[in-house]
Amino acid sequence: MDHICLVVAPLDWPAVIDSGVLDVVQGPVTRSGARGDGQSIYVRDPDGNTVELRSYPQDLDQPPLDGELVRDPATRERAAADFGHVVRTVPEAVLRPGSVADVAAVVRWAAGAGKQVAAQGARHSVYGRAQVGHGVVVDMSGHNTIHHVGADRIVVDAGATWRDVLAAALRDGRTPPVLPE
Structure with a gap:
């Protein structure tokens, strides 16, 4: 119809x-x-x-979540700047996911509502790559578990920092082949 x-x-x-x-x-x-x-x-x-x-x-006005979709000004403001403070874009909301299902639910919800989604970990992205004005920033910092250090790989959550990954590798006698400056 x-x-x-x-x-x-x-x-x-x-x-x-x-x-x-x-x-x-x-x-x-x-x-x-x-x-x-x-x-x-x-x-x-x-x-x-x-x-x-x-x-x-x-x-x-949002999907059911294990975590929370935060809309308060202070949280949105913290998610607004890129690493070099060159780009500043305040999102409509910040998702603090409680599960992988939360991320999937918010991506589906945002797509249906015509909103954009950007993931932020330690906020080291430059030129606004982890910012979004008309949409939701996914704060991955709470998902920082280092699951496994193996001979040829390290399995981590999306919010793990390079510092923590490096420390875990060195504790296991491993040296990652690339270090940032």
């Missing part, structure tokens, strides 16, 4: 339908979208076009 969709504040759908003011074609129906599950009704406008009225509860 081709139609126009308008997102509206949460409504008392039975009262809207019973009012008789709108020519209801279908509904209410439960829908899922980038902002979560909501209720929709389809109505016909005076020109005969089908219009979907969709509402979302405020608490569904």
Whole structure:
């Protein structure tokens, strides 16, 4: 069904339908979208076009997470600068993932909402590569476990710093072949 969709504040759908003011074609129906599950009704406008009225509860403005999606100004400000303080872009939110599933959920949610996602570890990226203004920065610093130092590789989480990786390698008598200046 081709139609126009308008997102509206949460409504008392039975009262809207019973009012008789709108020519209801279908509904209410439960829908899922980038902002979560909501209720929709389809109505016909005076020109005969089908219009979907969709509402979302405020608490569904993000996917369910094990971690947290933080929107306070101080946290967003800390995620705004690149390593050299050349580029400064304040994100809409910062994800502190509690699991890998959180990262996947936020990437799906952001894609559906037309938002960008950038990962930050120790924030050593330059020229704004780990910044995003219209979207979410994923703060990987809490995921810094060094899982295994082997003969030919070291397995670490995305937030592990080079300093910690090097220290773990040296403790095991290994020297990584490349050291940054």
